[in-house]
Amino acid sequence: MTLYIWRHPTPLNATGLCLGQTDVEVDKRKLRRLANQIQRFARRNRLEKVIWVSPLQRSLGVGKILAQRGFRCEVTPALAEVDFGHWDGRPWQQIPRAEMDLWCEQFADYAPSGGENLRQLFARVALWLAALPDTPRLAVGHAGWINAARLLVAGRSVPTAAGDWPRPVAYRALIRLTIPTVLPAPVPPPPESC
Template sequence: MEIYLVRHTETVCEKGICYGQSDVDLKEPYLDQFESIKSQIPADVIVYSSPLLRCTQLAKYLSDTVITDSRLMEMHFGDWELKNWNAIPEADYSPWMNDFVNVAVPNGESFVALHERVTDFFETVVSENNTNKIVLVTHAGVIRSILCTVSNLPLKDAFSNKVDFGAVIKITL
């Protein structure tokens, strides 16, 4: 089974803004990037996407049939959504920075919570599509979570997986 993990392209948010589950648009122009991504993916695929606009725009470019699933959404950053990281008081973000795996963002989620919902999605989709080629159009946190699972990497080391905007990562199960 081939699975293509695709991260959305760059968003309109300026660098330093926390925008996990906020529904932000893509930075234009992006069609050349979409075409480059499409060229890296076989034509006969099933496309799943996060329901957030920055992913569905790309997913619909890749396929006429897209299955959206909220379990593919980025980490929920709660009170920090759409704030500049530098504007979040150190006392608020320090516990999370020291243990992002287990500590939830205020009114948001922890990385382990993200990982649990992503694992639920991943196991379901793999069991239902074991002979198909699948594309997941999603976010860096989700992709890092999946890469931890398939490589037996501890969640605390998730950021050792570099996931650029527009990245296409092929895994074979």
């Protein structure tokens, strides 16, 4: 199965923010540009006019435009960006240094209060990918989600060091993922101690 996933357009007023599931606006012209790009791609490759998006405006906005053009828009929380909990939407500079250090030390397992850790993100991504039918799919997603999917498809485990996390894909960039019949399971979290 092949997944064609584009990263959403650049969000407005988000520079320097820890941006996960905080819902921020995107310039409508940039949403239309990405919708145009996806529409041309689908037509050129004779793909089914179905677009999968997250409920966050930077992804959903593209889906709504395509829906007005005859696409079926499927919204799923499984495609949402990683949840940074109480960090989400805050400037990176305002996040306490001790919390950032702890995150870097326990990269795969640390979750900001109310958020999810990388293992949880990988499990969510793997479940969604495993449920896809054996036909090409189009989607608009987020950088963290796309990186997790790329690592899973490559058979890599959840990074345990921040330096092993890939650079984010560019805004509006297309990533083609060939999903294996059986995805490697993400490494489960270690057992909790008393």
